[in-house]
Amino acid sequence: MYYPLVLKNPALPALKVSYRDFIARRARRILPPFYAVLGLCLLLIGLLPVMRTAGRNEEWHSAVPVSAGGVLSHLFLLHNLSPLFWKQTDYPSWSIGLEWQFYLFFPLFVWMFRRGHPLLTVLAALVVTLGTRAVAARLPSAAGFAVQNGPWALCFAFVLGMYAARCTVGGLHPRLPRWLLVLRHLDARNEVVHAFSDHSKINAAFAPPPPTDLKTGIGRMAAWVLSHGPAQPVVFENIEITRNLPPSWKP
Numbered sequence: 001m002y003y004p005l006v007l008k009n010p011a012l013p014a015l016k017v018s019y020r021d022f023i024a025r026r027a028r029r030i031l032p033p034f035y036a037v038l039g040l041c042l043l044l045i046g047l048l049p050v051m052r053t054a055g056r057n058e059e060w061h062s063a064v065p066v067s068a069g070g071v072l073s074h075l076f077l078l079h080n081l082s083p084l085f086w087k088q089t090d091y092p093s094w095s096i097g098l099e100w101q102f103y104l105f106f107p108l109f110v111w112m113f114r115r116g117h118p119l120l121t122v123l124a125a126l127v128v129t130l131g132t133r134a135v136a137a138r139l140p141s142a143a144g145f146a147v148q149n150g151p152w153a154l155c156f157a158f159v160l161g162m163y164a165a166r167c168t169v170g171g172l173h174p175r176l177p178r179w180l181l182v183l184r185h186l187d188a189r190n191e192v193v194h195a196f197s198d199h200s201k202i203n204a205a206f207a208p209p210p211p212t213d214l215k216t217g218i219g220r221m222a223a224w225v226l227s228h229g230p231a232q233p234v235v236f237e238n239i240e241i242t243r244n245l246p247p248s249w250k251p
Contacts, residue, residue, distance in 0.1 A: 125159035
């Protein structure tokens with residue numbers, strides 16, 4: 001969400017407008033369409049009986065019935081914080097409430113980007129997210145739901161999007177220290193990239209039996225495993241040819 005926001009406006013990290021003007025601009029952008037969709041959904045629910053009788057297995061079932069509290073929470077963009085209201089009326093709209101709440105704190109993270117290293121801001125957001133989720137797990141269900149689905153529990157994703165957008169806008173190629181690299185990958189190898197399955201050659205040279213459907217094949221496999229029992233794995237450690245062997249394959 002905040003990747004395209006920063007990417008579209010490279011000057012945004014400087015936040016050269018006042019906080020009041022920033023909130024007003026965001027309100028003009030997202031509130032009119034949100035309230036229009038909210039009104040349309042309420043109108044359809046009120047006029048069409050089929051909209052009030054969704055089946056238990058349909059996603060729309062979670063949006064009805066609509067309560068007065070659900071409507072008010074949507075009007076004030078707080079519906080994502082309630083387990084009773086977050087799916088009412090229009091269930092995908094929970095993200096609009098979350099987006100609006102993060103807008104209220106967005107200038108704070110912009111200030112942190114400017115005053116310190118952006119990567120430190122990302123790490124701080126990660127700490128806040130993990131801490132908020134740990135607190136939410138120890139709260140009563142309703143309060144825990146509100147904390148876990150609020151902006152602080154998800155701020156790491158937003159701030160990471162801001163950092164990615166800033167790197168794109170500024171043409172930056174950040175190099176992380178090795179102790180921060182959680183995911184490590186091996187060097188690229190000259191291997192098959194695209195493989196296509198084709199039975200034409202084997203059909204031309206042999207007379208294979210007719211194909212087996214998936215259900216029958218899994219049933220036969222399960223019966224074979226049950227009849228043979230667990231097998232001891234064979235650990236192969238003596239690799240005779242090591243020339244051009246990928247490093248990850250070497251013992």
